Amino acid sequence: MAEYFIGIDLGGTNIKVGLFDRTMNLVDKSSVPTGADMGPEVVVERMVTAGKGLLKEAGLRIEDLAAIGIGTPGPADYPRGIVIKSTNMPKFVNTPLRDMVASGLGNRPAILENDANVACWGEFTMGVGKEVTDMIFMTLGTGIGGGVVCNGELVRGVGGNAAELGHVIIYPNGRACNCGQRGCVEAYGSANATAARATEAIQAGEESSLGEVLRNRGEITSKDVFLHAENGDKLACDIVEGTAEALALMCVNMLHTTEPACIVFTGGMIAAGDALLGRICRHFDRLIWTLKKETVTICFATLGEDTGIIGAASLAQHAFQQGQI
Amino acid sequence: MAEYFIGIDLGGTNIKVGLFDRTMNLVDKSSVPTGADMGPEVVVERMVTAGKGLLKEAGLRIEDLAAIGIGTPGPADYPRGIVIKSTNMPKFVNTPLRDMVASGLGNRPAILENDANVACWGEFTMGVGKEVTDMIFMTLGTGIGGGVVCNGELVRGVGGNAAELGHVIIYPNGRACNCGQRGCVEAYGSANATAARATEAIQAGEESSLGEVLRNRGEITSKDVFLHAENGDKLACDIVEGTAEALALMCVNMLHTTEPACIVFTGGMIAAGDALLGRICRHFDRLIWTLKKETVTICFATLGEDTGIIGAASLAQHAFQQGQI
Missing domain, CATH: 3.30.420.40 (ATPase, nucleotide binding domain)
Structure with missing residues (x-):
């Protein structure tokens, strides 16, 4: 049964990824440089690789993943999961980030949200x-x-x-x-x-x-x-x-x-x-x-430094349970 | 089947009461002086009498009434339906207004809400x-x-x-x-x-x-x-x-x-x-x-002058449909 969640905090410098169980306990986390200069495809591949790595380390398969949450600064069209532009990642222009990430992670349901909202949601649900x-x-x-x-x-x-x-x-x-x-x-x-x-x-x-x-x-x-x-x-x-x-x-x-x-x-x-x-x-x-x-x-x-990944995973779980994604 | 709603706008000077069908069409309305000086029992009796009168005129019975909405200025404990005190109705002190009105109208489900929120809800749903x-x-x-x-x-x-x-x-x-x-x-x-x-x-x-x-x-x-x-x-x-x-x-x-x-x-x-x-x-x-x-x-x-009764009835319908009352 799919009951794990991945939370991703995409910043201009680092990508932080966390794997959480359904009680939002952190199973494992990792951090990789964003590599924003190399463009969205490379950044997405790093996000996907990090997520797959956490699943593998935990002995889980992609089918065990219920949903993915991604937090990143705007401006973005969050409902459609598209980064319109990004101060820290200039090569992101109208990038369908949510679907690109989901595509690399077994097409699991995914949600993209503003990083401040994600942090807020993390503190709201877990802090x-x-x-x-x-x-x-x-x-x-x-x-x-x-x-x-x-x-x-x-x-x-x-x-x-x-x-x-x-x-x-x-x-x-x-x-x-x-x-x-x-x-x-x-x-x-x-x-x-x-x-x-x-x-x-x-x-x-x-x-x-x-x-x-x-x-x-x-x-x-x-x-x-x-x-x-x-x-x-x-x-x-x-x-x-x-x-x-x-x-x-x-x-x-x-x-x-x-x-x-x-x-x-x-x-x-x-x-x-x-x-x-x-x-x-x-x-x-x-x-x-x-x-x-x-x-x-x-x-x-x-919550401290893990706020971004906790919030993203928790938001993914909420959206998933509410049938929003 | 109970599918009518009564909306009551309780002000310091007048009580306005409206009877609405389930599409929020106004069936009939009336207005009576509040008589706040005579205390809550008299005021509630006037509200109840006005409500019953509208039902009777429309050929309806109390069983046809789904729910009642009441808007009045605070401060009040709205979730519990109690007017704590009232600038315009000094004899209202910790008055369980919601339940008193409901009791006179067949114990139908009722909701008490701040008058500004009621007007807002009226404009939101019908304006x-x-x-x-x-x-x-x-x-x-x-x-x-x-x-x-x-x-x-x-x-x-x-x-x-x-x-x-x-x-x-x-x-x-x-x-x-x-x-x-x-x-x-x-x-x-x-x-x-x-x-x-x-x-x-x-x-x-x-x-x-x-x-x-x-x-x-x-x-x-x-x-x-x-x-x-x-x-x-x-x-x-x-x-x-x-x-x-x-x-x-x-x-x-x-x-x-x-x-x-x-x-x-x-x-x-x-x-x-x-x-x-x-x-x-x-x-x-x-x-x-x-x-x-x-x-x-x-x-x-x-919406104009009927905002209060429209909002109160519409809020009663919403709360009723959502299972909140």
């Missing part, structure tokens, strides 16, 4: 969200990716582009965002924006212990900003408060939109720990209405 | 949203009520308080809202806020043809503001632009959150017609990202 039905998910990295789960289902929107949470406007006429809008939460609360706001303040002449980092290394990271905030640097503290306030505003706005049980942050910046989470919660408490006591849990994701 | 699966709904009145439909289902949230869209913060540190927050969209884009912003500007000394209205009548309505804007009064135009910009910001933010096919406005202020809708669309086009062309439809609701 901090596994006891709830409604969740908001935000990844704090170069930008801010998002995921929205309502009534136990991913909210994909009419064109598959829902949950672009980084582009919710929180400060009208604020900082310019790469997307063409102004005041997006991504322009304040992402790791890159945190570093950029510090850099700009120093370049504008503000005093800070980060000034020396910028001069010596030529750049500042969000990690530097949190470190210097911890050491009491005033500018760094202000920047970190601004990051937390932006994210707290999002929490307020998401609460009033979908009333999730939990709002989950992930991405490199959560390494800052309570220096970030505590501040977000304090700003949330200050900003939220007084009409009723809110009990939403604001927290960090727990 | 402008009937061809779509994802919709955002906002009522522009004293405040701003909201409704969110994703994947063909109302988003109720973990506590039944999702879609409090009036309290999404669009201008941090902005105007104070009754809810205790600052900068809520309700404090800019509602009918009351539109009138209040004009009044405050005049009281602060700004020149406007609305000044005379305020002096003569002691107050300004949003209708006055739109009328004077049409006649070219600069302050009135600025206020109306501000209202439209606030609502356009909400459209941008809701698009990036749930990516609905349509965003639907209703409430008294939509009488302003294109003077409002055209402005919202222009601000939306100016504010929205340039990453991709958006095709969301921003429009007005079409």
Whole structure:
């Protein structure tokens, strides 16, 4: 009986592949370089070979595979499984990735989904969200990716582009965002924006212990900003408060939109720990209405580096069980 | 066979009751004063009597009734059908309204839902949203009520308080809202806020043809503001632009959150017609990202005064067919 699932996390640098049983226990996983420069055929062959390798190692045949989940950044036509284009994989243009992968893996049912949605689904089903039905998910990295789960289902929107949470406007006429809008939460609360706001303040002449980092290394990271905030640097503290306030505003706005049980942050910046989470919660408490006591849990994701493969496999299982694929 | 539905719109002033067949055609409707001062037993008896009267007039028996839907403002424990308290009906305190009404109507299955969600569901199933699966709904009145439909289902949230869209913060540190927050969209884009912003500007000394209205009548309505804007009064135009910009910001933010096919406005202020809708669309086009062309439809609701009873009956039918009640 086919009761195993493969989850694939296709990034610009590496392909991560995981084999899971029907209780979503990880049987085995592997990682190979994407080789994006060599074009989609080579990349797909690597994905397929990795998947077949995991099955073989586990003593399984292709018939034991129930379904395949693939997570990758957009823009893509997810319902049809086609990568339209990809910043990190320029040779992918209107590539029918889902069907190419499925074709190499015994034509098993497959699903292609946005990587942020996949990570969200992983946390929702196997991580901090596994006891709830409604969740908001935000990844704090170069930008801010998002995921929205309502009534136990991913909210994909009419064109598959829902949950672009980084582009919710929180400060009208604020900082310019790469997307063409102004005041997006991504322009304040992402790791890159945190570093950029510090850099700009120093370049504008503000005093800070980060000034020396910028001069010596030529750049500042969000990690530097949190470190210097911890050491009491005033500018760094202000920047970190601004990051937390932006994210707290999002929490307020998401609460009033979908009333999730939990709002989950992930991405490199959560390494800052309570220096970030505590501040977000304090700003949330200050900003939220007084009409009723809110009990939403604001927290960090727990799945770590395997989120992509767990989410992809779990989404494949869900879609398979629901008859969606 | 039980295939009729009763939809009840319980307001502070009137009870509206509608009888619908299984294709949601209105068989008959009636309206009676709520009599809220006389307490819940009297109000429920009026609801029940009105419902029975409609059945009798149509030559139907209680056995022909499949289910009952009731819409009323919160706060309520909607899943359990209990009105916790009510601004307009102070004698309703922890009143098990749903079961009281059902008890009077042959113990048929019944559902209690927030009035904004009910109106949203009416427009979604029988109005402008009937061809779509994802919709955002906002009522522009004293405040701003909201409704969110994703994947063909109302988003109720973990506590039944999702879609409090009036309290999404669009201008941090902005105007104070009754809810205790600052900068809520309700404090800019509602009918009351539109009138209040004009009044405050005049009281602060700004020149406007609305000044005379305020002096003569002691107050300004949003209708006055739109009328004077049409006649070219600069302050009135600025206020109306501000209202439209606030609502356009909400459209941008809701698009990036749930990516609905349509965003639907209703409430008294939509009488302003294109003077409002055209402005919202222009601000939306100016504010929205340039990453991709958006095709969301921003429009007005079409069901009019029967929205409450249509929505309540339609929600009862949906819940009944889904086995939720």
